[in-house]
Amino acid sequence: AQKITQTQPGMFVQEKEAVTLDCTYDTSDQSYGLFWYKQPSSGEMIFLIYQGSYDEQNATEGRYSLNFQKARKSANLVISASQLGDSAMYFCAMREGRRSSASKIIFGSGTRLSIRP
Amino acid sequence: GAVVSQHPSWVICKSGTSVKIECRSLDFQATTMFWYRQFPKQSLMLMATSNEGSKATYEQGVEKDKFLINHASLTLSTLTVTSAHPEDSSFYICSARKGLDTEAFFGQGTRLTVV
Numbered sequence: 001a002q003k004i005t006q007t008q009p010g011m012f013v014q015e016k017e018a019v020t021l022d023c024t025y026d027t028s029d030q031s032y033g034l035f036w037y038k039q040p041s042s043g044e045m046i047f048l049i050y051q052g053s054y055d056e057q058n059a060t061e062g063r064y065s066l067n068f069q070k071a072r073k074s075a076n077l078v079i080s081a082s083q084l085g086d087s088a089m090y091f092c093a094m095r096e097g098r099r100s101s102a103s104k105i106i107f108g109s110g111t112r113l114s115i116r117p
Numbered sequence: 118g119a120v121v122s123q124h125p126s127w128v129i130c131k132s133g134t135s136v137k138i139e140c141r142s143l144d145f146q147a148t149t150m151f152w153y154r155q156f157p158k159q160s161l162m163l164m165a166t167s168n169e170g171s172k173a174t175y176e177q178g179v180e181k182d183k184f185l186i187n188h189a190s191l192t193l194s195t196l197t198v199t200s201a202h203p204e205d206s207s208f209y210i211c212s213a214r215k216g217l218d219t220e221a222f223f224g225q226g227t228r229l230t231v232v
Contacts, residue, residue: 050220105151
C-alpha cells in the first residue's frame with residue numbers, strides 16, 4: 001500500500017503567486033516525521049522543511065511552510081511568492097517510527113512544479 | 118554544514134562489468150547511510166540501509182548479490198553494481214543522517230548507463 005501520496009503529477013503556476021503542493025500519508029505509528037525535498041533537473045535532493053508528528057505548530061522555513069493536518073494525515077507544502085528558480089520536482093517524504101539513525105525515509109511519487117514568467 | 122559527496126556523478130560501463138559508487142559524509146560521521154534508485158520521472162526507491170561495521174539491510178526485491186553495499190567507516194559507504202546489465206541503468210543516490218537529526222542529507226547522485 002502506498003504510504004505517501006502526491007496526487008498532482010505536474011503543476012503550472014505564475015511567478016510571484018503562492019502554490020500548494022499536496023501530500024497525504026498513511027501510517028499507524030504515533031511518532032513519525034514528514035519532509036519535503038526539492039529536486040532540480042541536476043538531480044540533487046535539497047531538503048526544504050520538516051514537520052514532526054508531535055509538533056503543534058506548522059513548520060516554516062523562509063518562503064516554505066508546511067500545512068500539517070494530522071487528523072486528515074496531510075502535509076501540504078506551501079510556497080509563497082514563487083520564483084522561476086522554484087521550478088523543479090518536489091517530493092514529500094516520511095520517516096516512520098521514532099527518530100533513530102536507522103529509521104527509513106520513504107518518498108512519494110513527486111510533483112513537477114513549473115513557474116511561468 | 119552537512120555535506121554528502123557522491124562519486125562518480127556519472128558513469129558509462131559495458132554490460133557484464135562491475136561499477137562502484139562511493140558516498141562520503143564530508144563534515145560529519147554517519148552511522149547510517151541509505152541508497153536509493155530513481156528511474157526517469159519516478160520517485161526515489163529505497164534499496165538498502167547501510168550500517169557502519171555491519172551488513173546492509175536490503176529492501177524487499179533488491180538483490181543483495183547484485184548490489185553490494187559496504188560501509189567500512191563512519192564517513193564512507195560504497196555501492197557496487199555487479200555484472201551490470203542495461204536494465205541497471207538508473208540514477209543512484211545516497212543519503213546520510215547525522216545521528217538522530219531529523220533530515221537526511223543527500224549526495225549529488227550517480228547516473229549509471231550500462232551499454
